[in-house]
Amino acid sequence: MIEVSHLVKEFKIPVQKKGRFAAVRNLFSSEHTIKRAVDDITFSVDDGEIVGFIGKNGAGKSTTIKMLSGILQPTSGNVTVDGIKPFEQRMENAKQIGVVFGQKTQLWWDVPLIESYRLLKEIYKIEDGTYRKNLDRYIPMLDLEEVINKPVRQMSLGQRVKADICAALLHDPKILFLDEPTIGVDVVSKKYLHDFISEINREKGTTVLLTTHDMGDIEKLCSRVVVIDSGHLMYDGDLESMVQKFGVIRSLMIEFDEPVGDFQVENAKLTRSEGNRKWFSFHRSEATPMELIRSIGDKYPVHDIEIIEPDIEEIVRKLYESK
Amino acid sequence: MWNIRLYGHFLRVAILGKAQYKADFFVGIISVLILNAVNLSLIGILVYNFNTLGNWNIWDLLFLYSFWMLSRGIYGVFFWHLSDLEEMIVGGTLDAYLIRPVSPFLQFIGKDISYTGVGDFLVGVLGFILAAAQIGIHWNMGQWAYFVICVLSGALIQVAINLIGASLCFWTTRSNAAMNIAERFTVLMQQYPVNIFGKYFQIFVTCFLPVAFINYYPSVVLLGKAAGGIKMWQYFAPFVAIIMLAIAAVVWTKGIKRYTGTGN
Amino acid sequence: MRASRGISIHTGMAFLRNEFYNMSIYRVSFWINLFYTFLMMYSVGYVWRALYAANPNVSGVPLPQMISYAVLGVALEAILHPRNGPQIYIMEQVRKGTIEMDIMKPIDFQFYMFAKNMGSIAVRFLFLVLPSLIVAFFLFSLKLLDLSALFGFLCSLVFSIIVSFFLNFILGLLSMITMNIRNINWGYNALLRFFSGQMVPLWIFPSALGVISDFLPFRCIYAIPMSIYIGNYAGMDMLRELGVQFTWIFVLGLLSRLLMKRVFARVMIQGG
Numbered sequence: 001m002i003e004v005s006h007l008v009k010e011f012k013i014p015v016q017k018k019g020r021f022a023a024v025r026n027l028f029s030s031e032h033t034i035k036r037a038v039d040d041i042t043f044s045v046d047d048g049e050i051v052g053f054i055g056k057n058g059a060g061k062s063t064t065i066k067m068l069s070g071i072l073q074p075t076s077g078n079v080t081v082d083g084i085k086p087f088e089q090r091m092e093n094a095k096q097i098g099v100v101f102g103q104k105t106q107l108w109w110d111v112p113l114i115e116s117y118r119l120l121k122e123i124y125k126i127e128d129g130t131y132r133k134n135l136d137r138y139i140p141m142l143d144l145e146e147v148i149n150k151p152v153r154q155m156s157l158g159q160r161v162k163a164d165i166c167a168a169l170l171h172d173p174k175i176l177f178l179d180e181p182t183i184g185v186d187v188v189s190k191k192y193l194h195d196f197i198s199e200i201n202r203e204k205g206t207t208v209l210l211t212t213h214d215m216g217d218i219e220k221l222c223s224r225v226v227v228i229d230s231g232h233l234m235y236d237g238d239l240e241s242m243v244q245k246f247g248v249i250r251s252l253m254i255e256f257d258e259p260v261g262d263f264q265v266e267n268a269k270l271t272r273s274e275g276n277r278k279w280f281s282f283h284r285s286e287a288t289p290m291e292l293i294r295s296i297g298d299k300y301p302v303h304d305i306e307i308i309e310p311d312i313e314e315i316v317r318k319l320y321e322s323k
Numbered sequence: 324m325w326n327i328r329l330y331g332h333f334l335r336v337a338i339l340g341k342a343q344y345k346a347d348f349f350v351g352i353i354s355v356l357i358l359n360a361v362n363l364s365l366i367g368i369l370v371y372n373f374n375t376l377g378n379w380n381i382w383d384l385l386f387l388y389s390f391w392m393l394s395r396g397i398y399g400v401f402f403w404h405l406s407d408l409e410e411m412i413v414g415g416t417l418d419a420y421l422i423r424p425v426s427p428f429l430q431f432i433g434k435d436i437s438y439t440g441v442g443d444f445l446v447g448v449l450g451f452i453l454a455a456a457q458i459g460i461h462w463n464m465g466q467w468a469y470f471v472i473c474v475l476s477g478a479l480i481q482v483a484i485n486l487i488g489a490s491l492c493f494w495t496t497r498s499n500a501a502m503n504i505a506e507r508f509t510v511l512m513q514q515y516p517v518n519i520f521g522k523y524f525q526i527f528v529t530c531f532l533p534v535a536f537i538n539y540y541p542s543v544v545l546l547g548k549a550a551g552g553i554k555m556w557q558y559f560a561p562f563v564a565i566i567m568l569a570i571a572a573v574v575w576t577k578g579i580k581r582y583t584g585t586g587n
Numbered sequence: 588m589r590a591s592r593g594i595s596i597h598t599g600m601a602f603l604r605n606e607f608y609n610m611s612i613y614r615v616s617f618w619i620n621l622f623y624t625f626l627m628m629y630s631v632g633y634v635w636r637a638l639y640a641a642n643p644n645v646s647g648v649p650l651p652q653m654i655s656y657a658v659l660g661v662a663l664e665a666i667l668h669p670r671n672g673p674q675i676y677i678m679e680q681v682r683k684g685t686i687e688m689d690i691m692k693p694i695d696f697q698f699y700m701f702a703k704n705m706g707s708i709a710v711r712f713l714f715l716v717l718p719s720l721i722v723a724f725f726l727f728s729l730k731l732l733d734l735s736a737l738f739g740f741l742c743s744l745v746f747s748i749i750v751s752f753f754l755n756f757i758l759g760l761l762s763m764i765t766m767n768i769r770n771i772n773w774g775y776n777a778l779l780r781f782f783s784g785q786m787v788p789l790w791i792f793p794s795a796l797g798v799i800s801d802f803l804p805f806r807c808i809y810a811i812p813m814s815i816y817i818g819n820y821a822g823m824d825m826l827r828e829l830g831v832q833f834t835w836i837f838v839l840g841l842l843s844r845l846l847m848k849r850v851f852a853r854v855m856i857q858g859g
Binding site for chain 2: 066069070071072073087090091092094095097099101104106108109110111112115116118119122123124151
Binding site: 350354357358361364365368369371372373374375376377378491495499500501504507508511512515519520521524 | 613614615616619620622623626627629630633634636637638639640641642645646770773774777780781786787791792793796
């Protein structure tokens with residue numbers, strides 16, 4: 001569905017001069033440096049996949065999304081989206097994609113939401129039947145009934161993002177690009193968004209590529225992740241193996257029947273003590289939770305245990321460090 | 324054809340949006356009326372003292388001013404928001420126009436309307452009626468047609484100049500200064516007859532920044548103000564409008580290419 | 588103006604450098620502004636020439652003086668136009684909801700705004716007004732001043748900058764308590780344009796309008812320094828006009844302090 005090979009994007013950035021008479025020199029000339037925002041990235045996304053695109057701010061995620069949606073021209077390399085080159089055939093590409101930028105709405109600010117949808121119906125030449133059917137289905141799914149006649153400027157951020165996602169899907173796009181869709185969104189709206197995206201993906205086979213900082217999004221939605229840093233591809237594969245490979249430090253919480261003093265365990269490190277509870281961290285290859293529980297249980301009466309898997313943020317941090 | 328219908332849909336939404344702020348409508352129009360009253364009073368005081376300005380009396384000057392207001396009103400209603408482009412580029416909201424299967428230009432001009440233009444147009448109508456009555460114009464059908472065509476051409480010349488100015492933002496952000504200044508300069512130029520400004524200036528506003536074709540040359544033709552008879556090229560306002568629009572279209576297209584090529 | 592904690596010449600220079608640096612980053616708009624200022628000087632000269640050609644003796648001032656007056660009007664506009672005033676910054680902060688941070692800075696808010704504004708005025712003066720005035724001097728043979736007139740003019744210019752600051756600052760304060768500031772700002776611009784004598788000298792106004800303008804502060808901003816420059820006010824007249832400016836500085840200064848106190852009290856209650 002999406003093929004990206006050896007993709008590169010360079011920006012020319014003006015340099016503000018420093019030092020003596022910097023301002024005077026600014027008046028007469030400008031210097032530029034070239035910044036590689038995306039540096040030789042290759043990956044592909046299959047039909048119907050939901051892929052999470054992660055990386056720090058400025059890692060090149062948004063730039064890549066912009067090249068996939070036809071907003072930016074690649075400096076070099078190839079991109080095709082369902083066989084179409086997004087930049088060269090922008091209009092064609094636009095018909096088959098839906099894009100949501102979490103930070104800025106594409107809806108008409110001052111008019112009731114339904115008017116934005118009516119206009120989008122004209123823009124995308126959506127058939128009456130399809131339009132009705134989609135609207136009747138999406139609005140309840142996203143809990144938008146109460147705001148459909150409200151202007152967008154009066155909506156909460158969560159409502160607004162839900163409204164934007166609904167707008168992006170009215171024309172039944174084959175691919176949905178979501179750029180930071182849940183940033184600043186409340187928990188309830190987030191749940192609606194997660195359910196909605198997985199439901200649409202299951203039902204219509206819509207391919208979804210989303211960038212996010214929120215690891216909750218990734219865990220709920222994505223089976224596969226692509227990690228980039230400073231324009232480079234760091235990891236491409238399923239979520240499970242990434243956890244296996246980079247989530248090497250796991251934790252074990254043990255609650256004892258009564259408070260016990262600090263003690264050492266082989267292959268694990270005591271990291272925290274609090275009342276009857278103690279936390280141990282250990283390396284995936286050196287110990288298993290069962291071994292630890294057995295050896296500790298021999299000495300002290302264990303009341304309860306919990307195994308804490310590393311969160312994805314931690315994993316990504318490890319991943320960055322490993323390179 | 325489809326594009327024109329779509330523009331209609333865009334305008335409908337823009338009008339709906341404006342209708343949300345009813346109080347602003349009246350305040351906006353009153354503000355425009357006051358500004359025009361100030362401009363006209365200042366010119367009035369000058370000519371009241373000096374009787375004439377480059378052989379144009381007070382009513383001729385009112386005619387000239389109203390001519391400009393009529394075209395500015397039409398331009399203003401539909402294109403006042405051209406200056407929003409800088410903010411859209413800086414804030415990245417222009418991106419939304421590039422992911423829809425419609426020309427970005429259509430989406431941009433269809434995004435808003437403005438009521439200040441309504442105020443300008445009103446001033447133009449009132450001023451024109453008053454000036455025409457005092458001057459005593461007796462036009463045939465051809466002259467009336469020429470008048471209407473020139474008002475429209477004037478509006479289009481302003482569209483073109485401002486579109487070129489706005490498009491500069493594609494190359495150098497914060498170039499709204501260019502637009503502001505073109506606007507302030509136009510305001511000055513349109514209030515006074517161009518013939519008082521000397522040869523180089525006349526060449527400048529005829530050939531390079533052809534604001535003289537917005538109201539000056541059409542007024543010269545219609546009021547018979549040319550000293551040595553009217554020259555052929557002084558009729559050319561509609562052609563100038565077409566040429567300027569062509570240039571503006573090229574600049575806009577190149578600007579969009581640059582935006583997508585280098586991003587923001 | 589009350590000097591405040593932590594302000595020195597050094598801080599002042601920092602403001603100035605900062606303003607200049609900000610301006611220099613937007614190179615294109617700088618050059619366009621310079622070109623515009625010059626173009627306006629050139630064109631207003633022609634307007635007066637055309638008027639005088641028809642009727643040389645109406646205004647009671649010889650043409651060269653009149654052209655100097657008009658050119659100076661353009662020059663002063665480049666530094667005194669309300670669009671460069673502190674109220675623009677204040678409105679922006681109010682809109683973004685960050686004005687409280689400025690109010691709570693350990694430096695008097697009005698003084699802070701004044702220093703910032705002076706920085707921008709100094710920079711605009713040095714890099715916009717001065718170059719275009721020098722060119723205008725050679726092209727339109729601007730009048731040079733004798734020493735006492737020059738001194739009077741400079742005093743009057745400083746007063747005019749302060750009057751203009753106070754009026755703009757009061758507008759800025761109003762923007763903290765009203766939603767309709769755009770329209771107020773707008774009305775202010777129209778009044779200033781009409782009654783300041785910047786474009787059309789007040790002495791050719793019909794007498795009733797002339798009397799109204801005498802009772803308004805707007806002429807302190809343009810008409811008084813410009814008239815001193817072309818020698819319309821000399822000797823005792825000059826001193827009287829400087830006195831008028833000084834009186835307005837006193838009145839507006841007092842008014843702005845009182846207003847600032849009341850507005851801040853309101854803003855802080857709402858904000859808290």
